[in-house]
Amino acid sequence: MHLLFEPGFFTSGPVHTAVLIGSVTALVSAIVGVFTVIRSQSFAGHALTDVATTGGSGAFYFGITPLVGFIGGGVVGAGAMDLVGVQRVRSRDLATGIVLGAATGLAALFLYLDTTTSATTGATQQILFGSIFTLDPSTVPLVAALSALTLFVIALVYRPLLLSSVSTELAGARGINARAVGLIFMVAMAVAVGLSSIAIGSILSTALLIGPAATSLRLTSSLRSSMVLASVLAVATTCVGILLAYDSSYWDPSSQGLPVSFFIVAITFLGYLFSGLPVVRRRVGRRRGDLEGARAVDVGSRPMSEGTA
Amino acid sequence: MSRAPVLEVDGVSLSYSGRLVLDDVSFEIGEGEFTGLIGSNGVGKTTLMRVILGSQRPNSGTVRLGGSSSAPRGSLLGYVPQKVVLDPDVPMRARDLVALGLDGQRFGWGRRTRQQHAAVEQVLHDVGAEGFANSRVGTLSGGELQRVLIAHALVSRPKLLLMDEPLANLDPKSVQEIVSLLHRVSRDHEVAILLSAHEMNALLPAIDRIVYLTAGRAASGTTEEVVRSEVLSKLYGHHVDVLKLHGRVLVVAEPGHERNDIPDHPPLTIS
Numbered sequence: 012m013h014l015l016f017e018p019g020f021f022t023s024g025p026v027h028t029a030v031l032i033g034s035v036t037a038l039v040s041a042i043v044g045v046f047t048v049i050r051s052q053s054f055a056g057h058a059l060t061d062v063a064t065t066g067g068s069g070a071f072y073f074g075i076t077p078l079v080g081f082i083g084g085g086v087v088g089a090g091a092m093d094l095v096g097v098q099r100v101r102s103r104d105l106a107t108g109i110v111l112g113a114a115t116g117l118a119a120l121f122l123y124l125d126t127t128t129s130a131t132t133g134a135t136q137q138i139l140f141g142s143i144f145t146l147d148p149s150t151v152p153l154v155a156a157l158s159a160l161t162l163f164v165i166a167l168v169y170r171p172l173l174l175s176s177v178s179t180e181l182a183g184a185r186g187i188n189a190r191a192v193g194l195i196f197m198v199a200m201a202v203a204v205g206l207s208s209i210a211i212g213s214i215l216s217t218a219l220l221i222g223p224a225a226t227s228l229r230l231t232s233s234l235r236s237s238m239v240l241a242s243v244l245a246v247a248t249t250c251v252g253i254l255l256a257y258d259s260s261y262w263d264p265s266s267q268g269l270p271v272s273f274f275i276v277a278i279t280f281l282g283y284l285f286s287g288l289p290v291v292r293r294r295v296g297r298r299r300g301d302l303e304g305a306r307a308v309d310v311g312s313r314p315m316s317e318g319t320a
Numbered sequence: 321m322s323r324a325p326v327l328e329v330d331g332v333s334l335s336y337s338g339r340l341v342l343d344d345v346s347f348e349i350g351e352g353e354f355t356g357l358i359g360s361n362g363v364g365k366t367t368l369m370r371v372i373l374g375s376q377r378p379n380s381g382t383v384r385l386g387g388s389s390s391a392p393r394g395s396l397l398g399y400v401p402q403k404v405v406l407d408p409d410v411p412m413r414a415r416d417l418v419a420l421g422l423d424g425q426r427f428g429w430g431r432r433t434r435q436q437h438a439a440v441e442q443v444l445h446d447v448g449a450e451g452f453a454n455s456r457v458g459t460l461s462g463g464e465l466q467r468v469l470i471a472h473a474l475v476s477r478p479k480l481l482l483m484d485e486p487l488a489n490l491d492p493k494s495v496q497e498i499v500s501l502l503h504r505v506s507r508d509h510e511v512a513i514l515l516s517a518h519e520m521n522a523l524l525p526a527i528d529r530i531v532y533l534t535a536g537r538a539a540s541g542t543t544e545e546v547v548r549s550e551v552l553s554k555l556y557g558h559h560v561d562v563l564k565l566h567g568r569v570l571v572v573a574e575p576g577h578e579r580n581d582i583p584d585h586p587p588l589t590i591s
């Protein structure tokens with residue numbers, strides 16, 4: 012057994028496609044994920060993965076490429092949640108839950124139909140948990156285009172999105188339509204989830220959306236550095252996951268190798284746990300402390316009485 | 321009024337589901353004037369601000385800003401809402417929030433120029449927020465947050481600053497600090513301020529004019545003109561006395577007409 016790279020890793024076509032699509036979709040998930048976490052919309056993000064499952068399994072049944080179904084389902088789901096009232100914080104969980112329930116029921120139907128009527132086995136496995144080594148290289152341009160479009164939209168609405176994520180009142184005061192911005196973001200989130208569904212499966216795409224973002228938000232003190240760190244973590248995790256999955260087929264020659272999704276989710280989870288360790292937090296806290304050290308200047312002691320004639 | 325009005329509110333009426341909240345409210349604010357909008361809870365202060373902002377349409381009446389009723393309001397107005405809830409986990413420093421006051425409504429990622437960075441630093445200095453400029457906004461204390469929100473509203477150099485109850489939840493020392501800060505800001509930046517409060521005493525030393533709102537109706541003028549027994553009695557529809565003691569005011573209803581919706585009224589005895 013080789014130390015790290017088993018033979019053929021660098022020359023295998025499916026591995027190239029997997030690394031390319033995996034990295035691009037991980038990057039999109041990470042950037043969108045940072046906003047998902049600061050907007051406290053993780054639950055909505057998770058609901059979108061369920062709607063993506065419905066779309067993906069439906070597309071499979073009708074013989075369309077699952078990517079279209081994943082994204083189409085997610086976008087429809089985003090619209091539905093907006094209609095049911097995801098924008099109002101109080102009805103947010105309710106709206107999300109209603110859409111999630113309905114979508115999962117439909118997904119159950121489609122997955123049943125997929126497995127009973129299609130000759131292909133493993134439809135369920137492929138849709139729920141991904142099939143990164145069997146991706147058709149011809150999907151690369153579509154994935155790249157959708158990823159670029161999503162990142163472009165996020166960059167376009169960056170400032171209004173940021174302000175309305177921090178406070179809808181302050182955004183409203185500047186004439187920002189927080190609801191429109193929120194809807195645009197939900198659609199971007201749907202596309203991000205759809206993209207990572209083809210890599211690690213629709214059910215697990217929440218892991219890439221939330222995991223790297225949540226970890227990096229713990230470790231950084233500004234939004235820009237959070238986005239950079241989340242991107243690096245997500246891409247690195249995905250590549251390492253692909254490598255380990257490829258290697259795993261050599262660990263036990265009788266097996267097919269373990270699924271990529273398992274490794275990606277495991278690394279993401281361990282990373283999150285690690286970032287929460289007291290040692291790590293203290294180190295980061297000290298760096299943040301430097302930034303905030305100037306706080307010691309007591310505002311109250313400033314002579315402010317001038318002017319109150 | 322000697323200076324040109326920056327805000328003219330003319331005959332504004334507004335009702336929510338048949339209940340009249342603002343009843344023919346008219347007043348003006350001149351350039352650089354510090355005006356207190358005084359009224360008890362639920363009297364329509366926030367509603368009036370939303371009408372001025374343009375986010376709420378009145379049933380009748382007009383609002384003119386800078387001499388025009390149709391000019392884009394964003395550049396002329398700064399607004400500090402009554403309720404701003406911020407999450408301590410969001411990695412946004414006070415300085416970043418102030419910078420969004422310059423261009424938060426614009427599209428794009430936005431690279432800021434050196435002048436813009438300088439403007440942010442200057443306004444942080446003006447409001448005395450340098451000490452916590454790098455703290456996360458969600459972790460600031462009430463008084464610190466007010467300073468940052470004032471900087472956020474002020475950094476784009478508006479002509480009129482609307483502040484909805486910025487003094488609620490502050491202790492007397494912070495109230496005094498914020499009031500003198502606003503007084504200084506309105507003088508140095510030539511910005512008119514309309515500040516709502518449910519008590520006027522803390523404001524009296526600093527404000528130029530007062531808009532006194534009760535039961536939907538408003539009286540406006542200098543404090544001497546408005547805070548008088550005749551004017552307030554007419555507004556309340558029954559006799560109230562205005563007592564002035566050491567530069568402080570007490571508004572007292574006559575026995576039998578005691579009510580708990582009079583700002584700066586001494587507490588009623590509980591029977």
Ligand SMILES: Nc1ncnc2c1ncn2[C@@H]1O[C@H](COP(=O)(O)OP(=O)(O)OP(=O)(O)O)[C@@H](O)[C@H]1O
Binds near residue numbers: 341362402
């Ligand atoms: N969107 C709305 N729909 C129906 N009624 C409303 C609405 N907004 C405000 N009101 C009512 O209008 C009245 C004035 O409300 P407003 O918020 O303007 O009062 P306020 O003077 O700002 O009070 P406070 O000092 O408590 O902030 C209240 O009775 C309130 O219940």
Ligand SMILES: [Mg+2]
Binds near residue numbers: 365
């Ligand atoms: Mg109010």
